[in-house]
Amino acid sequence: MNQRLTDAKSIYLQISQMIETDILRGILLEEERVPSTNELAKLYTINPATAAKGVNLLVDEGILYKKRGIGMFVATGATEAIRRRRKQEFYEVRLQELLHEAQSLGITKDELIAQINK
Secondary structure: OOOOOOOOOOHHHHHHHHHHHHHHOOOOOOOOEOOOHHHHHHHHOOOHHHHHHHHHHHHHOOOEEEEOOOEEEEOOOHHHHHHHHHHHHHHHHHHHHHHHHHHHHOOOHHHHHHHHHO
């Protein structure tokens, strides 16, 4: 977790996304302990409640789970669940934005494909 926080979106969402990204990159492995909310708060100089809100989002999604008295851990299957959700978001949001922009610029399907193949 060596990314930096920005003003682009809520801090708790950024914390959640950073943990997800570390899971996707294999930095945090399934069944491995993740940094505590206090560790995250210290690392990013934020309120522990803000860190907890980001972690709890992942608990609610089944990406993390709590072992009482020990900490939070990456759930089995979390990597694939994150990948599946992010792919869907990519197709539904980012790709659609790109296609709309390409259309407004008069970029053809063949030009897009040529750029992708480059």
